[in-house]
Amino acid sequence: MDMGQEDPSLHGDQAGIGDGAKAVRGPGRRLHGAIAHKLGMAILSGHYAPGDVLSGEVAFAEELDVSRSAYREAIQVLTAKGLVESRPKAGTRVLPRHRWNLLDPDVLGWAFAGEPDIQFVRDLFELRAIVEPAAARLAAQRRDREDLRIMKDALAAMRRHTLATDAGRAADRDFHNAILHATRNDALMVLAASIGAAVNWTTQYKQRARALPRNPIPDHVRVYDAIAAGDAAGAAEAMGVLVELALEDTASAMGG
Amino acid sequence: MDMGQEDPSLHGDQAGIGDGAKAVRGPGRRLHGAIAHKLGMAILSGHYAPGDVLSGEVAFAEELDVSRSAYREAIQVLTAKGLVESRPKAGTRVLPRHRWNLLDPDVLGWAFAGEPDIQFVRDLFELRAIVEPAAARLAAQRRDREDLRIMKDALAAMRRHTLATDAGRAADRDFHNAILHATRNDALMVLAASIGAAVNWTTQYKQRARALPRNPIPDHVRVYDAIAAGDAAGAAEAMGVLVELALEDTASAMGG
DNA sequence: TTCCTGCAATATGTCGGAGTAATTGGAGAA
DNA sequence: TTCTCCAATTACTCCGACATATTGCAGGAA
Numbered sequence: 001m002d003m004g005q006e007d008p009s010l011h012g013d014q015a016g017i018g019d020g021a022k023a024v025r026g027p028g029r030r031l032h033g034a035i036a037h038k039l040g041m042a043i044l045s046g047h048y049a050p051g052d053v054l055s056g057e058v059a060f061a062e063e064l065d066v067s068r069s070a071y072r073e074a075i076q077v078l079t080a081k082g083l084v085e086s087r088p089k090a091g092t093r094v095l096p097r098h099r100w101n102l103l104d105p106d107v108l109g110w111a112f113a114g115e116p117d118i119q120f121v122r123d124l125f126e127l128r129a130i131v132e133p134a135a136a137r138l139a140a141q142r143r144d145r146e147d148l149r150i151m152k153d154a155l156a157a158m159r160r161h162t163l164a165t166d167a168g169r170a171a172d173r174d175f176h177n178a179i180l181h182a183t184r185n186d187a188l189m190v191l192a193a194s195i196g197a198a199v200n201w202t203t204q205y206k207q208r209a210r211a212l213p214r215n216p217i218p219d220h221v222r223v224y225d226a227i228a229a230g231d232a233a234g235a236a237e238a239m240g241v242l243v244e245l246a247l248e249d250t251a252s253a254m255g256g
Numbered sequence: 257m258d259m260g261q262e263d264p265s266l267h268g269d270q271a272g273i274g275d276g277a278k279a280v281r282g283p284g285r286r287l288h289g290a291i292a293h294k295l296g297m298a299i300l301s302g303h304y305a306p307g308d309v310l311s312g313e314v315a316f317a318e319e320l321d322v323s324r325s326a327y328r329e330a331i332q333v334l335t336a337k338g339l340v341e342s343r344p345k346a347g348t349r350v351l352p353r354h355r356w357n358l359l360d361p362d363v364l365g366w367a368f369a370g371e372p373d374i375q376f377v378r379d380l381f382e383l384r385a386i387v388e389p390a391a392a393r394l395a396a397q398r399r400d401r402e403d404l405r406i407m408k409d410a411l412a413a414m415r416r417h418t419l420a421t422d423a424g425r426a427a428d429r430d431f432h433n434a435i436l437h438a439t440r441n442d443a444l445m446v447l448a449a450s451i452g453a454a455v456n457w458t459t460q461y462k463q464r465a466r467a468l469p470r471n472p473i474p475d476h477v478r479v480y481d482a483i484a485a486g487d488a489a490g491a492a493e494a495m496g497v498l499v500e501l502a503l504e505d506t507a508s509a510m511g512g
Numbered sequence: 513t514t515c516c517t518g519c520a521a522t523a524t525g526t527c528g529g530a531g532t533a534a535t536t537g538g539a540g541a542a
Numbered sequence: 543t544t545c546t547c548c549a550a551t552t553a554c555t556c557c558g559a560c561a562t563a564t565t566g567c568a569g570g571a572a
Contacts, residue, residue: 030525032332057553067527069325072554073332076288080336080362088553089535102446103359106336123443130390130444138382187379188386190358191447286554313524323556328525344524345564 031066035074040110043083043094053091054084081107103191108198121202125247128195129240132176135192136223136239139182140232147182148228151175155224159217173200175220179227179239202250219245287322291330293366299339299350300366309347310340337363359447364454377458377506384451385499388432391448392479392495395438396488403438404484407431411480415473429456431476435483435495458506475501 029037042048054060054075061071075092078084082101086092101107102120111120139147154175161168176196180189219242226234285293298304310316310331317327331348334340338357342348357363358376367376395403410431417424432452436445475498482490 032525036336056551069328069526069528072325073329073525076329076332077336080292080333082361086553087535088533089537089551091552097442098445100446101357101360102443103450104357105338120442123441126394126441127443127447131386134386185379185382186353186376187358187383187451189354190356191383194359195443288554312522325557326555342524343564344562345522345566347523 032070032073032077035064035066035070036077037110039074039078040081040083040106041113043078044107044110045114048094050094050096052094054094056091083107103194105194105197108194109201112198112201116202121199121250124195124199125243125250128192128199129243129247131188131192131195132243133236133239135180135183135185135188136227136235137232138185138188139179140227140230140235142184143182143227147178148224150178150181151224151227154178155217155220158220163216169200172220175224179223182227199246199250214245214249216242216245288326288329288333291320291322291326292333295330295334296337296339296362296366297369299334300363301370304350306350306352308350310350312347339363359450361450361453364450365457368454368457372458377455380451380455381499381503381506384448384455385496385503387444387448387451388499389492389495391436391439391441391444392483392491393488394441394444395435396483396486396491398440399438399483403434404480406434406437407480407483410434411473411476414476419472425456428476431480435479438483455502455506470501470505472498472501 039048039054048054057068057071061068064071075084075086079086079092081104082095082099084092085095102111111117154171157171158168158175161171163169163172173196177193180192183189219238222238223235223242226238295304295310304310313324313327317324320327331340331342335342335348337360338351338355340348341351358367367373410427413427414424414431417427419425419428429452433449436448439445475494478494479491479498482494
């Protein structure tokens with residue numbers, strides 16, 4: 001998924017997408033992947049609107065200074081994610097938004113790479129507020145001893161490092177992932193992991209905007225205790241509180 | 257799982273992925289799309305297991321009787337959906353299941369193309385049972401007059417045609433889509449639409465397995481009435497009943 | 513022996529050009 | 543005006559060559 005680590009140098013957002021393509025290409029990232037990344041961000045950021053055509057294969061590939069092969073492979077990636085559609089004689093057009101695979105990890109990453117759309121962030125939090133408490137409920141019913149051990153360890157790590165550090169945020173992810181794993185539901189795991197990764201990206205904003213407004217540990221402990229006790233309703237409610245808090249913090253940090 | 261190396265001499269109707277590629281290619285479907293479709297189904301059906309390598313670009317492309325370009329574009333599609341990963345010198349390997357974008361519409365389609373995995377179907381229904389009632393709750397709070405009109409029309413069409421006909425099923429989809437649209441949440445819309453499309457695919461089994469075990473219209477009406485009345489809790493509960501019923505029908509039809 | 517360094521083999525990645533197929537839009541006829 | 547057909551444009555496919563990166567082995571040092 002690779003949520004980004006975008007190259008700050010490409011923020012020169014002139015009229016043309018052209019040139020600078022190779023500058024985006026990080027180590028280990030293939031050329032067509034870089035092109036897809038660039039075009040995906042350009043579409044998600046609104047630089048290209050639905051209905052716009054990406055002027056001809058040859059012209060565009062030449063403008064980006066890459067071969068048609070690399071350009072076409074990038075387009076296949078975008079097509080696979082429902083962002084564009086190519087037809088002979090018509091060119092490749094940006095599809096209407098409702099065709100986009102908004103829950104695709106890469107698409108989410110592109111959406112949050114630039115200035116994320118406020119409404120979309122709210123939608124995601126709303127979905128999270130639906131899914132995560134339900135996940136906690138299932139986890140409370142299905143967790144085993146091993147699940148609880150992992151959660152406990154993650155909680156301890158969170159206490160040690162706090163959410164201000166990378167290690168602390170990693171522990172936070174581990175905790176939530178352990179809950180998802182305890183649901184024994186692959187679809188739920190994939191969904192929550194995608195949303196969580198994208199939304200946690202906004203946590204960086206939150207941390208940057210102001211000091212931690214509240215100690216999140218007690219809320220996490222409450223979730224853990226409910227899951228450990230097998231209290232389904234309690235786990236769902238405690239997790240609901242957690243998501244609600246995250247929403248408030250993010251909203252205030254983004255000026256909502 | 258050893259599908260990788262095949263003796264090129266046996267060109268009969270072996271279980272190999274090779275040949276027949278062009279036969280799959282329907283009108284309007286591009287060659288690389290057909291390849292991706294074929295390989296995607298082969299992976300989702302377990303023909304290739306996670307960790308298996310798709311033996312060399314050149315060899316595989318030749319086996320499929322397509323050019324390397326077409327094969328590579330297909331691989332990019334699968335890569336974009338998290339099914340495989342290609343590295344120089346190492347080949348393209350099937351990724352572990354937790355990396356797959358299970359909620360991608362195409363991936364869902366491939367998963368349900370053959371014999372869908374029972375556990376996965378249950379996971380999806382569980383997720384549906386979480387998401388759809390929540391969607392109905394939001395719809396009850398946010399619907400406008402236009403939304404209600406569309407739902408009403410769809411309901412009338414369902415009554416006329418019944419779920420045994422294509423027109424009836426289309427009306428059913430319209431009804432549920434109208435509810436999703438009324439939530440004003442794009443992420444929720446995309447998610448529920450994907451799951452619904454995949455799960456409704458199993459409806460075909462259901463219809464084939466036995467006659468409609470129960471008239472679904474009254475349950476739909478109950479959902480509509482609650483949404484129209486702005487009764488959030490009632491809408492969620494009524495929708496929960498609807499999903500539960502669909503689960504029971506599908507489970508019994510699949511030999512659960 | 514064990515570990516590290518460097519070289520070479522191999523498969524993926526990228527390139528550019530040639531040829532095919534399909535859709536579109538207009539010319540021409542009814 | 544409407545329909546049919548043709549031709550131009552564009553994406554699609556194929557091919558052969560080169561670039562690049564990773565792997566694994568060979569050889570030397572500790």
